[in-house]
Amino acid sequence: MRYDSVTDVIGGTPLVRIDAAVHGLRNIDLFAKMELFNPFGSVKDRAAWNMVRHRLAGAAERAETVVELSSGNTAKALAVIAGMHGLPFRSVTNRMRVPEIKDLLLLLGAQIDELPGQSECLDPTDTDDPLTRMYHTVSAAGGGYLHTDQYFNDLNVEAHVRGTGPEIIADLDGRAPDYFIAxxxxxxxxxxxxxxxxxHDPEVTVVGLVAEKADFIPGIRDIDEVHEVGLFDPDVYDTIEAVSSDEAIDGLLTLVRRCGTLAGPTGGGAYQGAVRYLRRLDAGLTGRRTAVFIVCDRVESYMSYLRERRPALFQQPDRTHSVRTLTAEDLAATRTIGVSDAQEWIAKENPLVVDLRSPFAYRALHIDRSINIVDDLFAEMLHGGLPFGRRQPVLLVCPVGEKSASYAALLTRMGHPDVRSLAGGVIAWRDAGAELVRD
Ligand SMILES: Cc1ncc(COP(=O)(O)O)c(C=O)c1O
Structure with missing residues (x-):
């Protein structure tokens, strides 16, 4: 096989059967679409290339910078492609949560702008949000930016209309699968x-998988966040189901250890979500069916993610003081407090207000006299025990009140008598017109 450019190698990925002895489905042939074999390592190579290739001619002469709001695989692919064409690449994001990908982007010469997004997720309608302001700046024509705009760009979808979809049909001898899970x-x-x-076949069942709320699977969104994406159309999916990071890691381990497929967490989530969905149908089927899921990228970039969630895999002791060990009873015991009650409580009892958002979001706007301990760091601190005296009341604050509720439950379980979570987070505080300050 000989190619003139590495970008010619994008696509044409294999469809590989998962051994029935592994997945246990009796009436369904399950295939993995191996997007991890793309040259820069993921399904996003296709979208990245399709979004820029027509715009590269003359871009260097016009001194354009390729820019994308991505902290993951799209940024990685664009950084490589930009480098190949003598263009700088800028990744604008509110938080780089996967350290290996951040390091790789820096190695590729990318400029990374971690900007404060109040909700830590782009909300294009919030004109006060610095991430949104940046989005509008780079989207403006003639500004020296080649903005690929992956969340709104139809060329992202088109990459799969031209490539991934037809490849699946060709590899199934001209037939569409009965189920497609992604x-x-x-x-x-x-x-x-x-x-x-x-x-090809209007009867195909399409299953979309999102992350469980307040959980984190790098590369995908939860059900609320997904509605903010311009390309998202709920009618595309027959059903949308949530997968937890725990399920994603279980699936990843099956693919990595038993299927010779070095999949990352979303590949694991897609496998686990597919098998969970298909098991419900399997026993009732009379004829044979075919299902396809996508393995988006590779495992190597996620070692810190895996170590943090499953220390035992790396021969490290389990973490007892972790939100991942919370039970339904722990969560039921969480004390939440609405904005006006919180204002009153702050005025009266002066609780320590701990803002768990990123330093960038905090720096932009925060509750007066709150302190900022980003949630990852806070999680680390709690492994060592309670970080506050028991007589110090504590109010925890996060973007929308979900993370803070988990940490409030954990602190309560650890024996703190008065820790509360701000219901609705900074967004509710802002929407109520309560004061936010900027240092
Ligand atoms: C690791 C990973 N898996 C899955 C996806 C989802 O793909 P899409 O953006 O096409 O919905 C992405 C997208 O960034 C990703 O990075």
Whole structure:
């Protein structure tokens, strides 16, 4: 095989059967679409290339900078492609949560701008949000930016209409699978593939997988966040189900240890979500069916993510003081407090207000006299025991009140008598017109 450019190697990934002895489905042949074999390592190579390739001619002469709001695989692919064409690449994000990917981007010469997003997720309608302001700046024509705009760009979907979808049909001897299961980030891959499969066979069932709320699976969104994506159309999916990071890691371990497939967490989530969905149907089927799921990227970038969630895999002791060990009873015991009650409580009892958002979000706007301990660091602190005296009341604050509720439950379980979580987070505080300050 000989190619003139590494970008010619993008796509054409294999469809590989998962051994029935592993997945245990009796009437369904399950196949993995191996997007991890793309040259820069993920399904996003297709979208990245399709979004820039027509715009590269003359871009260096016009001194353009390729820019994208991504902290993951799209940024990685664009950084490589930009470098190949003598263009700088800028990754604008509110928080780089996967350290290996941040390091790789820096190695590739990317400029990383971690900007404060109040909700830590782009909300294009919030004109006060610095991330949104940046989004509008780079989107403006003639500004020296080649903004690929993956969350709104139809060329993202088109990459899969032209490539991924037809490849699946060709590898199934001209037939569409009965079931197609994919994780949803920008929604580009699931929307594009679903379109092609349905044109071929309107009966195809499409299952979209999102992360469970307040959980984190790098590369995909939760059900609320996904609605903020311009490309997302709920009608594409017959059903949308949530997978937890725990399920994603279980799936990853099956693929890595038993299937010779070095999948990352979303590949694991897609496998686990697919098997969970298909098991419910399997026993009732009379004829044979075919299902396809996408393995989006590779495991190597996620070692710190895995170590933090499953220390035992790396021969490290389990962490007892972790939000991941919370039970339903722990969560039921959480004390939440609404904005006006919180204002009153602050005025009367002066609780320590701990803002768990990123330093960038905190720096932009925060509750007066609050302190900032980003949630990752806070989690680390709690492993050592209670970080506050028991007589110090504590109010925990996060973007929308979900993370803070988990940490309030954990602190309560650890024996703190008066820790509360701000219901609705900074967003509710802002929407109520309560004062936010900037240092
Ligand atoms: C690791 C990973 N898996 C899955 C996805 C989802 O793909 P899409 O953006 O096409 O919905 C992404 C997207 O960024 C990703 O990075």
């Amino acid at each position: 994780c949803v980030g920008t929604a580009g891959s699931s929307t594009g593939v679903a379109r092609v499969l349905r044109e």
